[in-house]
Amino acid sequence: MPLLTVTYALLLYAAAGIFVVGTGWRIYGYARTPAPLKIPTTPAPVTRLGAAGRVAREVVLFESLFKSDKWTWIFAAAFHLGLLLELLRHLRYFLQPIGTWVTLVQPFGVYGGMAMLAGLAGLLGRRLLVARVRYVSGPSDYLMLLLLLATGLSGFSIELLERTDIVSFKVFVLGLEYLDWQPLPGNPLLLAHLTLVAVLLIVFPFSKLLHAPGIFFSPTRNQADDARERRHLAPWAARLERGGAGEV
Amino acid sequence: MAKTDFEVPALRDYLRTPDLRPGAMAKSAPFKAAPRHQQALGFPEALVPDWERVAVAKLGDLLGKYRSLRVHLDSCVKCGACTDKCHYFLGTGDPKNMPVARQDLLRSVYRRHFTLAGKLFPRLVGARDLDAALLDEWYGYFHQCSQCRRCSVFCPYGIDTAEISMAAREILDEIGVGQKYCNEIIAKVHAIGNNLGLPGPALANTLEGLEEDVKEATGVDVRFPLDVEGAEVLLIPPSADFFAEPHIDGLIGYAKVFHQAGVRWTLSSYASEAANFAMFIGNYAQMRKVALRIRQAAIDLKVKRIVVGECGHAWRVAYGFWNTLAGPFDFLDPRYPVPQHIVEFTYDLIRRGALKLDKEANDHMKVTFHDSCNVARATRMGDLPGGQFVLPRALIKASCNHYFDMAPDTIGEKTFCCGGGGGLLTDELIELRVKGALPRVQALHEVRQEHGVTHMAAICAICKSQFTKVLPYYGIPMDSVVSVHQLVGNAIRLGTSS
Numbered sequence: 001m002p003l004l005t006v007t008y009a010l011l012l013y014a015a016a017g018i019f020v021v022g023t024g025w026r027i028y029g030y031a032r033t034p035a036p037l038k039i040p041t042t043p044a045p046v047t048r049l050g051a052a053g054r055v056a057r058e059v060v061l062f063e064s065l066f067k068s069d070k071w072t073w074i075f076a077a078a079f080h081l082g083l084l085l086e087l088l089r090h091l092r093y094f095l096q097p098i099g100t101w102v103t104l105v106q107p108f109g110v111y112g113g114m115a116m117l118a119g120l121a122g123l124l125g126r127r128l129l130v131a132r133v134r135y136v137s138g139p140s141d142y143l144m145l146l147l148l149l150a151t152g153l154s155g156f157s158i159e160l161l162e163r164t165d166i167v168s169f170k171v172f173v174l175g176l177e178y179l180d181w182q183p184l185p186g187n188p189l190l191l192a193h194l195t196l197v198a199v200l201l202i203v204f205p206f207s208k209l210l211h212a213p214g215i216f217f218s219p220t221r222n223q224a225d226d227a228r229e230r231r232h233l234a235p236w237a238a239r240l241e242r243g244g245a246g247e248v
Numbered sequence: 249m250a251k252t253d254f255e256v257p258a259l260r261d262y263l264r265t266p267d268l269r270p271g272a273m274a275k276s277a278p279f280k281a282a283p284r285h286q287q288a289l290g291f292p293e294a295l296v297p298d299w300e301r302v303a304v305a306k307l308g309d310l311l312g313k314y315r316s317l318r319v320h321l322d323s324c325v326k327c328g329a330c331t332d333k334c335h336y337f338l339g340t341g342d343p344k345n346m347p348v349a350r351q352d353l354l355r356s357v358y359r360r361h362f363t364l365a366g367k368l369f370p371r372l373v374g375a376r377d378l379d380a381a382l383l384d385e386w387y388g389y390f391h392q393c394s395q396c397r398r399c400s401v402f403c404p405y406g407i408d409t410a411e412i413s414m415a416a417r418e419i420l421d422e423i424g425v426g427q428k429y430c431n432e433i434i435a436k437v438h439a440i441g442n443n444l445g446l447p448g449p450a451l452a453n454t455l456e457g458l459e460e461d462v463k464e465a466t467g468v469d470v471r472f473p474l475d476v477e478g479a480e481v482l483l484i485p486p487s488a489d490f491f492a493e494p495h496i497d498g499l500i501g502y503a504k505v506f507h508q509a510g511v512r513w514t515l516s517s518y519a520s521e522a523a524n525f526a527m528f529i530g531n532y533a534q535m536r537k538v539a540l541r542i543r544q545a546a547i548d549l550k551v552k553r554i555v556v557g558e559c560g561h562a563w564r565v566a567y568g569f570w571n572t573l574a575g576p577f578d579f580l581d582p583r584y585p586v587p588q589h590i591v592e593f594t595y596d597l598i599r600r601g602a603l604k605l606d607k608e609a610n611d612h613m614k615v616t617f618h619d620s621c622n623v624a625r626a627t628r629m630g631d632l633p634g635g636q637f638v639l640p641r642a643l644i645k646a647s648c649n650h651y652f653d654m655a656p657d658t659i660g661e662k663t664f665c666c667g668g669g670g671g672l673l674t675d676e677l678i679e680l681r682v683k684g685a686l687p688r689v690q691a692l693h694e695v696r697q698e699h700g701v702t703h704m705a706a707i708c709a710i711c712k713s714q715f716t717k718v719l720p721y722y723g724i725p726m727d728s729v730v731s732v733h734q735l736v737g738n739a740i741r742l743g744t745s746s
Contacts, residue, residue, distance in 0.1 A: 033315040036313060039568070041408065042636065043636070136343075140373045227569070231576050
């Protein structure tokens, strides 16, 4: 087996492992930490189902961001929606046979990629040009945008500049899935793209990309406004109650 | 115009987002708690030795207790959605008053000590060690947050700077750097039962005086009962309602409503305070202790219902937290929500036609309404989401002929804080308070210009105190602030109930 294939196989396994275990660990941390008080930002839905709907609107429509700033919303929506389309499009490398719906997504994937890059460029421009946003931006904030831009651009470049043998690439990917390693085509842009994706996966659980799982656990959004109707008591608060007005 | 040693922002035709003025409010800080204030709450009397370690340990403790803190410290992507939403930023231009920058004061320490990236690459991710300079910034800027939650409305992840500033203040107390204003007041509530330190006999005296005043003005015997066992309703007002204008006119309004409704009610000398400043310092145990006092009063007086007066953060604690802190309230009448807001109580009466209101009594006023931040963004009134906006307006409109809302992006869930909430209503912070009031005053200015509005009604003791103090700096008379139940009280036709 060529060294290149071994290297990338190990890199991608490690990246996927870090992503899954690291993010899982963070999610476990969020889930196990109690929310001792009812703090939904009101007006809030009065039922739990309603609160789930509110979270869904935040995830799908970026409802609160829309209230805040239309330009940021447009850029963010373009980026995230574009990314979603690209991810769906990439499923063709992971699935055998390819499902009908994945095939249907294919033509839109390119537009997704464009939207993604345009959105990222807009977000970077805003970060650089709006003094308030520039003030709160640190090196990691720029690097994250550059990493995402580089990932997208490298993907696009493969499409435009370097006709990769995608059949053998798919064989490589399926080989990883089935623990039966197959040679990786050695195109430089493809290797760059894969490296960047691996970096993104590795960085995810240690960075602000945690906003993705975070939104589901944000008490101001996911709690129902039912404080008067239901008594809400965290385990540590219950212990405090049993022990009298002791120290918290 | 009051005398100042700072520049009062100019009112213009519309509110502008200011240019960044780094360090503009770097010197703003409230007085620190004296050893006796700290001691009364069981906090260290002065900065503890090894405070850096103690502070980080406390942060770790809070991260394990508050999901909001953990999730909100991790989730921020620095998108900038909140950067132009804080009234203190809009009024001062100090970039550290942008919510995300304020959070970052704590987040940087969180990253340094609790994240791998911050341990390995502190510069890259903005992680910082807690040192004396940063501690000063914590004290200064976490006391430039009124915990009004406006930023959390606009944050795509619901990050609530109030949660962050509460945690920061709790850490500060833990290392012996408390704030005098809040901690002194909380100790008074524990010792005497209200923020003012007004003892039972003085309270009884005040209430007798009010009975005489109302009798003189209306010829009707409207009672202000104190410690009446077996009353139907225990009323818990903010203690400002006992002495200050326009608060006291609100209290008279409540009394007239109870009188007309024929409901037997009482105040309690043991729990004569709705305010719960322990929320401002983020301290669960202190907040619980204050809340339990009210539960005890309700049990001792054998009442069936608890009604809370016009006070914003108090309504947040009562509505959102009492059931958790001091519940279950299974000894009260289950037919009514626990607790009820006085606005809900009066609204029900109006809807049932049980109150006769002469709107003409308020014809000398053109009224607008200031949604208090805590009521707007942390509570509800009535059964429907948003009832906290509908019910107070319904009361005002039932009592006044001339009502005008301020601009839509300054009311409802987007309301601007008065500038004095969150434990900042203290004289040494007057510059912050005046500048922080700018967005609200600007909106008030616009309806004054456009509709000739003369009065602004509020449902919060802090808002009323803050506005009566800061409006004159902008050339608006202090008596243009009124209580919602003052308007109701003016309009009530006494003695005509069927």
